[in-house]
Amino acid sequence: MGFPYTYRFVGGEGTKWKQIGNAVCPPMSAALARAIIVGTGGKVLGQAEKVFRVPAPDSKYVALDNYKEKVFDNPPSKKHGSRFRRHTFKDGGMTVALTNQLSAKDENPEWQTVVYVGSGKSYDTYPFNDKDHQVVTELVKKYAPGFVSELKKLGIRPAKSSELQEAYERQIGSKDLKEPTELVDGLSNYLFENFENDEVSAEKLPIPLKKSTVPLRQLLTMFALSTITTK
Numbered sequence: 001m002g003f004p005y006t007y008r009f010v011g012g013e014g015t016k017w018k019q020i021g022n023a024v025c026p027p028m029s030a031a032l033a034r035a036i037i038v039g040t041g042g043k044v045l046g047q048a049e050k051v052f053r054v055p056a057p058d059s060k061y062v063a064l065d066n067y068k069e070k071v072f073d074n075p076p077s078k079k080h081g082s083r084f085r086r087h088t089f090k091d092g093g094m095t096v097a098l099t100n101q102l103s104a105k106d107e108n109p110e111w112q113t114v115v116y117v118g119s120g121k122s123y124d125t126y127p128f129n130d131k132d133h134q135v136v137t138e139l140v141k142k143y144a145p146g147f148v149s150e151l152k153k154l155g156i157r158p159a160k161s162s163e164l165q166e167a168y169e170r171q172i173g174s175k176d177l178k179e180p181t182e183l184v185d186g187l188s189n190y191l192f193e194n195f196e197n198d199e200v201s202a203e204k205l206p207i208p209l210k211k212s213t214v215p216l217r218q219l220l221t222m223f224a225l226s227t228i229t230t231k
Helices: 013-022 026-039 130-143 145-150 161-170 180-194 216-229
Strands: 085-091 094-099 112-117 124-127 199-201 213-215
Touching (some): 112 216, 130 216, 145 216, 161 180, 199 216
Antiparallel strands (some): 085 094, 094 112, 199 213
8 A cells, every 4th residue: 555664554453454455545645735736736745755664673663563474363253144246257259257146045046057148237147057067168179178187286175065164164275175256256267378269169058149149258158067966
């Protein structure tokens, strides 16, 4: 944010985070103010040197709380039965999401891979089943065969709804299964970095589309996320 290292925020930890979150970056504010002064014919006063180095332990700043890095080892948890929906990206007039929002269960909602086609209030919803996953698997083997072996590196494997729900509520994944938000975001980043946005045939795709092609990245997303939710 650009605050000097020795700037002291007042209040409890939550209050301090809120102050930082609500603040405007000081260097940006200074640059904006300087541009307005110059643009209106004013005179910019001299600027004091900024010091961002960490003070010595015996300096006059001993009243500061500490200079230790904050360790986020206790993330906030979600309520039991919390709902989740996250997609990698929107492309080709569709999104492919990992979600538990369609489940009627309150206590232990079912997690699914769902394709949303369209936009606004007129979109259609297509939950993936095991047969759909098999069809998409064959298409991925045809258009991007190397991607199948990459799933393990991405922390993607078949998982029970209870596993996904626990990881989401605790906000912590396990050794071989990432927290759902981290998992979907990691997949999105990987696809953008490693695949061009090519179009492939949608002829055998188990979803009715207005176009005859589908973005390859969306096809790979369908495969990856349905690998997780396949029974």
